[in-house]
Amino acid sequence: MKKIKLSNVLITLLLLLLVIVSLLPVYWTLNTSFKVNSEIYNMKPSLWPKKPTVQSYIDLVVKRNFLPSLWNSFFVSFIVSVGSVAISAFAGYAFARLDFRGKQILSNSVLYSYLMPRSVLFIPLYMLVTTFGLRDNLMGLIVIYPTITIPYATWMLTSYFRTIPLAIEEAAEIDGCGRIRSMIQVVFPLAKPGLAATTIFAFTLCWSEYMYALVIITRSETRTITLALANMVVGDVFAWGPMMAGSIVATIPILLIYMISSKNMVSGLTVGAVK
Amino acid sequence: MRALSRERKKELLAYCLIAPVIIYLIVFMLFPFIWALWTSVTNRTIGGNADFVGIDNFVTLVRDRVFRQSVWNTIVYTLFAVLGKVVLGMIMALVLNAQIPLKNLSRVLLFIPWTIPTLVSALTWRWMYSDVGGFFNYILMSLNIVNAPVPWLYDPKLAMVSIIVANIWRGAPFIAISLLAGLQSIPEDYYEAAQIDGANAIIRFLHITIPSIKDVLILSTLITTIWTFNDFEIVWLLTGGGPGNATQILSTYGYTVGFMNLNLSKAISSSMIAMPFLLILVTIITNRFKKSEVD
Numbered sequence: 001m002k003k004i005k006l007s008n009v010l011i012t013l014l015l016l017l018l019v020i021v022s023l024l025p026v027y028w029t030l031n032t033s034f035k036v037n038s039e040i041y042n043m044k045p046s047l048w049p050k051k052p053t054v055q056s057y058i059d060l061v062v063k064r065n066f067l068p069s070l071w072n073s074f075f076v077s078f079i080v081s082v083g084s085v086a087i088s089a090f091a092g093y094a095f096a097r098l099d100f101r102g103k104q105i106l107s108n109s110v111l112y113s114y115l116m117p118r119s120v121l122f123i124p125l126y127m128l129v130t131t132f133g134l135r136d137n138l139m140g141l142i143v144i145y146p147t148i149t150i151p152y153a154t155w156m157l158t159s160y161f162r163t164i165p166l167a168i169e170e171a172a173e174i175d176g177c178g179r180i181r182s183m184i185q186v187v188f189p190l191a192k193p194g195l196a197a198t199t200i201f202a203f204t205l206c207w208s209e210y211m212y213a214l215v216i217i218t219r220s221e222t223r224t225i226t227l228a229l230a231n232m233v234v235g236d237v238f239a240w241g242p243m244m245a246g247s248i249v250a251t252i253p254i255l256l257i258y259m260i261s262s263k264n265m266v267s268g269l270t271v272g273a274v275k
Numbered sequence: 276m277r278a279l280s281r282e283r284k285k286e287l288l289a290y291c292l293i294a295p296v297i298i299y300l301i302v303f304m305l306f307p308f309i310w311a312l313w314t315s316v317t318n319r320t321i322g323g324n325a326d327f328v329g330i331d332n333f334v335t336l337v338r339d340r341v342f343r344q345s346v347w348n349t350i351v352y353t354l355f356a357v358l359g360k361v362v363l364g365m366i367m368a369l370v371l372n373a374q375i376p377l378k379n380l381s382r383v384l385l386f387i388p389w390t391i392p393t394l395v396s397a398l399t400w401r402w403m404y405s406d407v408g409g410f411f412n413y414i415l416m417s418l419n420i421v422n423a424p425v426p427w428l429y430d431p432k433l434a435m436v437s438i439i440v441a442n443i444w445r446g447a448p449f450i451a452i453s454l455l456a457g458l459q460s461i462p463e464d465y466y467e468a469a470q471i472d473g474a475n476a477i478i479r480f481l482h483i484t485i486p487s488i489k490d491v492l493i494l495s496t497l498i499t500t501i502w503t504f505n506d507f508e509i510v511w512l513l514t515g516g517g518p519g520n521a522t523q524i525l526s527t528y529g530y531t532v533g534f535m536n537l538n539l540s541k542a543i544s545s546s547m548i549a550m551p552f553l554l555i556l557v558t559i560i561t562n563r564f565k566k567s568e569v570d
Binding site: 008011012014015018019021022023024025026028029032040041042043044045087088090091093094095098099100101103106108109110111112113115116117118119120121122123124125127128143144146147150151154179180204207208210211214215226229230233238240243244247250251254255258259 | 285286288289290292293295296297299300303304306307308310311314366367370371373374375376381383384385386387388390391392393394395396398399400401402403405407408409410413416417444448498501502504505507508512525526529530533534539542543546547549550553556557560561564565
């Protein structure tokens, strides 16, 4: 039997502490979402729901009309992520595989776009969307969310395509495949895991977006899930029950995606750098 | 007509492939950005006209006490949050890289704060800090450490600490993920050799671990600095910049001036002031990425 070392015990205790710190707020949210109001607003809150109830979830749907927001977020995120990856895949292929003048500058500008913060662009983009007459319209979000997802997807896919061996493509070319055919019929199918992961993460970026939605959407029918949640904060009375229930609902799809995907995908931007 | 050379054809194909992305970025990022630069030297309001006013907006800003405070708050917020995230992220990465039980599960659990939508974490922390039913006050009061609820978000000094803690909680896993990948690529025999030479844990950390992960540490710290500097959700939803501008940072200031006071040009100018600093950071990051690609 292996001797149990003191350092291992200490590290395990440290790990336990880190897990508790990481999960406590999440647990508190979950805990609150299943409590009755009298328990939520008690000066001495309970560590677990004494009378577990799904009332907050029911309120969320019935009183707060949460389902349309859920659909709006899904609709926008789906269209933007699929669309962005579709056009970024071609660009990513070109950056990874082809030589052309201006390549360095263009690929740098993609990275600059990725790192360009939203707090700089939100007013100009608000003006742009207003000019197009797309304020208070999901189309307004659909046209500007790619400013987040396209640079991300292009960057990710460029480094992903680089990992696919050149020899496979050369073989296809010898077999008489043209560039375009070998890209679509040989490289893209091989890149399926990368394409899928990028789409999924582009989806989560849109799903979690708040700042652009805040300035562009005001009508309740076009609200996304983040707006619907933040809206429950306004005013003096905090609807903690439904708000925490909504937080759980908004988090579950994202959490599932991360848990199913492999560890590499979580790292997002740095994946290309640390390999 | 002369047939295009093979090289020319390849180049043409490349331009066709990247055209949609580049055109989109020009229309939706470059143009708005240039428009923002132009607006910062005009007196545009929402729904109003714009006249050229030179650097008036910037002069007004520098004279504005709230703006100066926002700049200072942004610096404090960014500095301490990034520092906290790097330290906590490093600890997380080292623990996850050690021999621990349930390694994969532990990794997934520690990364959960990073996966949750930022807005949800902000709401969660607001609830944790609440005076009625909030977790922290409950623990402190039931252990008789305090008699009355601590005003985590309503005391000017404490509010800054509270939002920094929330930001660290959310952002540390990103540093951890990046560093973990770096740690895993360090060959085990480096440590064994050092151990034989009698190097203790601290010396091994300073002379093997740190040099091996230096690049990824710098890169992830710089990226985190940009994100923290421009954070909006956590501050806006926890304190709204209050109490009395004690936690007002540049992004919340810009939003308040632009959309509450409807002064667009002043709001844009306030975000443009930080641009030189951000551009320097972005340029350093871009160069580091290019360098790591060549290696």
